Amino acid sequence: MTPAPLKIAIASFAHVHAAGYAAELLRRPGVEVLASDPDGASAPDDAPRGIELAAGLGVDYVDTYDELFAWGPDAIVVTTENARHRSVVERAAAAGVHVLCEKPLATTLDDAEAMVAACEAAGVLLMVAYPVRFAPQFDALRARLDAGVLGEPFAIVGTNNGKIPDSRAWFTDPELAGGGSLVDHVVHCADLIDALTDGLPARTVYAVSNRLLHAERGVAAETGGLATITYENGLIATIDCSWSQPSGAPNWGGVSLEVSGTLGSMRIDPFAERVAGYRQDGALWMGYATDTDALMLDRFLGAVRDVLGGEGSAVPQPDGRVGIRTLQIVDAARRSAREGRPVAVTPVAEAAR
Template sequence: MLRSQVVLQMKEVRVGVIGAGAFGETHSMVYSELPGVTLVAVADLNADRAREVAARFGAESWYDDWAPILERDDIDAVSVVTPEDKHKEPVVEAAKAGKHVLVEKPIATSLEDADAMIRAAEQNGKVLMVGHILRFTPGYVQIKQAIDSGSLGEPMWAYSRRNGSLAQVKRISGRVSAIMFLGIHDIDLLLWYLGGEVERVFCESVRKEVSRSFGVPDFSWILLKFGNGALGSIETGWGLPEKWADWKIPGDWGAFAADIEVEVIGTRGAAYFDFPPMMVTGCDSEGFKFPDLIHRPRMHGRTEGAIKIELQHFIDCIRDGKQPLVSGKDGRRAVEVALAAEKSSKIREPVKLPLSHGF
């Protein structure tokens, strides 16, 4: 069957993107390439940026405020890709306006905001999906499938590392900690892998140059104790050199600016995921470089990889009326653990879950 015939059989889903930063641009690009999906509008407080992204990916409209997107009856869904602490209002208002919502991780920086979003989506019968991209990344999914198959036995221990560069913390001006910006990926991953509920969180942090400049820890180590007896450990921070993955050419060699490793040990087996380097490495006048082949590689002029799978899943949930793989409640669980880790880092004592609001 021809691709054009497949599109004709699909219900068109018309989307808007709220937030036109680096990842909002990626959402816009992917939506513009998905079959049966129309990118209608892009909004950003920076009008020039909204205009630029809308024009580049063929959106018919752009706005310097997100409210006009929600007022349009011809938009079915939105991606909310604003800064982490600015998710609540557009998500809640989008649900009230009858829009399905994909909100980037973390769902919020407080439990109160997360609860308000979850409640709005439930009350209005709309899909609320949180953009935890690792659940759509083949290597991580393969480990999850091995766990679910029983081939590893009962999971006992999992370790996940995600260390970013100084360039990242400078780009976001330390608006959140590495725990909430990077480690939130790994928290969700270990919740997915190990199952059950986290009972206790302990976190120790290093505070050097990043802390002096931005008020957030340079590196943090997090230990999770699960109610089912399993243990999880997460390493995250900002301290890699600024030149880490800093190349400019080739343009399609998108940089993946993090040092990552995952290990899961069960009663009958173990699984490992380790990168970079990826399977492709180059070296030229800019030095060594290794393109992202996993999350959002560009191939033949189109975006592939986990981000495409993730956004396609969101569209499929809308079309088919099914629940997303990462619900608002899943996002809330990850935020609760992240908040507990931040608190533990400050008081240098273990923190028990569940947290009370505003702890």
């Protein structure tokens, strides 16, 4: 017997990853996709949104979230502006719809805790979109660390430097995004460290930031920064986060992570696999790295199918609690950069640990 198609809703085209997720979902057999982007018409930029973008992608579209939820989706991909995650996730939980939410989970810890609580109370999956942890290079690093090849890790250096996401102006709006590059780029490395350390709590963060990059655009949010994190066991990590990739660069940027242990060190650069060169009109970049978005969607859709089939209930990683822990680091980094001193990471409710 052929199983019923999996119905996946896409809430908003605000995030730059929304179009890629939609295209990937459309390629999959046994998946139906419906999108809605009610805030697209009021977006502060000219990039395609709403029905225009849906038509270009070949995605079925409805005008309101009421219509989207009336369709009866099995799961929803939340790609709204960061500040609007909570309202959609709580609505999905109330409707019994499983959730894949873009990072960061929210702009405030209160919102993140409420989202996790709502999904746990409703018994729906809540996964956070951290695709880099699905890179084969990260799997290799984690395997060697788990096997003791590197010894006990004592320092980690992460970088996440990319282009300013100016095709979506809300990314540089501190209210809608929660901040700038500290928010957009610290979380990816924080998630990788969280996975390597099995959720080791962070204790203090010392961060600095500036708006030297893209000053001519009058960007209100920070465009570059550096965060130093001290964890419960003394592990120290630094994360270099910026929108420093030139707008004319042939790719968006990259992520790297280097782990130093008592027996050795190992560095990964998951997006470095490419053929590069030059043409008369500029640089050439042909990447052939594994599509981590596809691997992440594999994990999420597989978990949803298992739950619907009565074969599983475990929340796929990274889950909402990972989202809270990584947001704790971002929240501390924002406060530290504002106050000019190291700050303690704000604890969360025991239910969300």
